[in-house]
Amino acid sequence: xxxxxxxxxxxxxxxxxxxxxxxxxxxxxxxxxxxxxxxxxxxxxxxxxxxxxxxxxxxxxxxxxxxxxxxxxxxxxxxxxxxxx
Numbered sequence: 001x002x003x004x005x006x007x008x009x010x011x012x013x014x015x016x017x018x019x020x021x022x023x024x025x026x027x028x029x030x031x032x033x034x035x036x037x038x039x040x041x042x043x044x045x046x047x048x049x050x051x052x053x054x055x056x057x058x059x060x061x062x063x064x065x066x067x068x069x070x071x072x073x074x075x076x077x078x079x080x081x082x083x084x085x
Contacts, residue, residue, distance in 0.1 A: 016079050023072040030065045
């Protein structure tokens with residue numbers, strides 16, 4: 001029983017790290033693509049204020065990037081909640 005718990009902890013930890021890396025990557029891509037648009041300050045704002053990034057992404061028409069950002073945050077939050085259980 002204890003070995004099973006240790007293995008599941010390792011799997012959960014790996015999934016947490018992978019989902020956090022996915023969030024960082026999607027956040028950087030979204031902020032970078034926003035910075036390439038006309039008001040460049042929006043990309044900088046999205047980089048340093050993460051909750052603003054999906055709102056600006058939808059307004060700029062970057063729906064796929066925004067969906068990836070929201071999905072990665074949701075996955076990471078679910079895994080954090082599961083790990084605290």
